[in-house]
Amino acid sequence: PQLANQIAAGEVVERPASVVKELLENSLDSGADRIELDIEQGGVKLIRLRDNGGGIGKGDLSLALSRHATSKITALEDLEAVGSLGFRGEALASISSVSRLTLTSRPLDQDNAWAVSAQGRDMTADVVPAAHPPGTTVEVRDLFFNTPARRKFLKTEKTEFRHLEEVVKRLALSCYGVGFTLRHNGKAVHQLRPAETESAREQRLAQLLGKGFVNESVALDVVAEASGLRLWGWMGLPTFSRAQADQQYFFVNGRVIRDKVVTHAVRQAYQDVLFHGRHPAYVLYLELDPALVDVNVHPTKHEVRFRESRLVHDFIFRTLYRVIADLRP
Ligand code: ADP
């Protein structure tokens, strides 16, 4: 099984940022609303995530590190309407095959915490007692210590951290109810309290994207009665357009995506007001019936396929175009 894990790891674990993404998704799936991340050396030396979610019972700890041990699919039909972020049951197994991983957890109804560890191919079967409040901590040390070829492909500490921070940003922009702390080499980089109100959400936006974005954007929330599509979020004003496409966030049912249909619709809405070579900034959320969208086109899940792409395209285009038209004097 270890060899299979290492092969699978090639798919999921590319760099520290991919580890962080998987760990964050697990925490969110577990219902956590506080997540703390400690990173050292861009994540290569250490990624430690602590959450206050549902935890893993003593009996399931070792299982959580084994391949295809997902607790998230109970029936085949679940595959049709996957609500949770992860569901393939191989992230922890893959990560532990290329690092030194310790999983410590305590469900609310358990008096003590327990921990399991794995060092690359060697998984210690022992479950040992540990001290931990309700919730889970995953500690990933020395990423790729046993796969030097993969390690060689890593960029500088700064670059790896930038990728990792981007992952945190995306999730922080899709889960306003969750508090996030991100520290790098002992220094706080982001401290985001749960944001329940509109103004708290805008405060989070300002922390993540800068005050300029919040000041130079329009909030919108539009529902198409007939199709049930909803588009909400913030559109940067044309004056806030950028030379780089680095502030474009589009979420479909809470998941960040890159999609040609979406990009085209947004660009088209802005096209009359943007100078050549400028990119609009936006943080937009599309919500629709999960049956109308395929999310598992690719394992990293950044892609979607709309069942009615024309409808989606036109709704996004028209909604944004109207907002822009209203801005004209
Ligand atoms: P998947 O998320 O696809 O099920 P993973 O390998 O990411 O697979 O996780 C395996 C299992 O470990 C999960 O199904 C879940 O039961 C458990 N698990 C992992 N992380 C956490 C966490 N932070 N809190 C609670 N349970 C967790």
Ligand code: MG
């Ligand atoms: Mg997972």
